[in-house]
């Protein structure tokens with residue numbers, strides 16, 4: 001392993017939802033702005049092998065990496081903050097760790113030993129982290145180079161049974177790598193309860209006690225609070241926790257998560273990190289900061305008139321279930337200096353066209369199964385008939401084709417076989433190799449694939465003339481070849497394909513202001529300052545530009 005790699009471990013205290021992911025990404029961003037190479041890892045102590053089978057309404061979006069990992073949405077946050085591709089190995093779960101250990105045991109690798117959490121499980125956790133520090137399996141775009149810093153976020157809250165083996169492994173790593181190579185950041189909360197607004201320190205005290213009980217002394221505390229943490233409070237927390245007052249960092253509410261790196265920087269976190277790691281001589285980072293701050297300003301202070309987008313989908317009750325789509329819309333808005341408002345409509349309960357009137361653009365994101373599909377088909381037809389800009393992603397692409405078949409080609413029962421298996425007009429259907437697969441986990445078409453775009457189409461113009469692009473997928477069903485000639489005669493154009501023409505990737509209606517469907521997930525490729533092209537084009541059209 002490259003001895004230079006330094007580890008920063010981020011743990012959580014008090015309760016979930018305090019923004020460990022934002023703290024992790026922000027620290028990584030600061031180090032990147034200081035011209036260091038970084039990579040981030042998310043540990044999820046749950047027993048699912050990956051996030052693929054988890055309900056997005058309960059757990060947030062399933063984020064897909066280039067190599068086809070179905071990951072926790074924090075991986076998406078890291079990618080967006082760092083503008084860097086990660087891999088499925090950057091999301092470690094309990095199931096992956098246990099599966100490897102059990103598999104090794106069955107192969108007889110432990111030579112008669114009694115297999116235990118310590119050392120076998122903890123060794124496997126450390127191995128997985130070190131492999132990423134090695135760079136062999138590092139971020140896609142680091143080409144096998146070891147990162148200068150590996151920031152590891154441990155999901156869950158200290159005190160949880162599930163996260164104990166992971167925290168134990170991290171504790172051992174500080175011991176093995178040496179304290180000069182490992183730092184711990186603990187994220188806690190200082191609530192303001194009474195009318196006077198006094199910030200309470202007790203939850204932080206207890207949480208750090210719990211962490212120290214299992215042998216981890218944090219180097220930094222990132223304290224979530226609504227207002228900036230007072231100096232007196234910082235000193236009080238410091239006294240109870242053995243963390244220097246200047247390393248007790250206020251993480252108060254800000255308008256955008258992208259402002260957090262600056263907030264931490266202003267409190268001196270970088271000097272502290274470099275001092276603790278014993279490396280001085282920071283590089284001049286002015287140009288990097290200027291670029292990043294310009295991007296943040298674009299995202300937080302767009303000036304022009306609001307572009308009103310409605311999202312019609314199935315998992316609309318939790319804002320996090322389409323978090324990458326929301327971000328991608330804002331990246332696209334920032335590029336034309338327009339704020340975006342996003343309303344969500346539940347495609348299951350949407351009753352009439354008036355639900356969709358008055359919006360500048362209609363977006364249908366991905367989805368699965370029958371529930372709510374008729375609402376999506378209605379929305380796709382509404383957009384087509386009313387010349388409202390439409391972007392359909394995955395399910396929104398497939399059902400736009402179904403809607404077209406039904407109303408333009410009079411195939412009244414047209415459908416996807418995912419919804420009605422014996423429909424007479426299966427416009428969306430399985431390819432032969434997907435038939436007979438019964439497992440839900442990991443059996444979709446996943447990850448990045450090459451897509452070929454037809455010359456002379458809007459899609460080709462949208463992608464700045466590129467004949468090929470690579471985008472990430474997560475689906476099982478496909479447009480059925482059989483119906484393509486008829487649909488094209490009716491005015492629909494399939495303007496991109498993949499897999500030697502076996503799969504259709506983009507549909508468009510040239511006579512429409514903007515009507516696009518994409519089989520891939522463009523939202524996973526959109527980054528602050530670099531909006532994905534289909535989002536950029538959709539938002540421009542919705543803004544009337």
Ligand code: GLN
Nearest residue numbers: 366367394395475476477
């Ligand atoms: N349910 C569809 C399929 O499996 C679409 C998937 C999606 O929207 N991610 O192909």
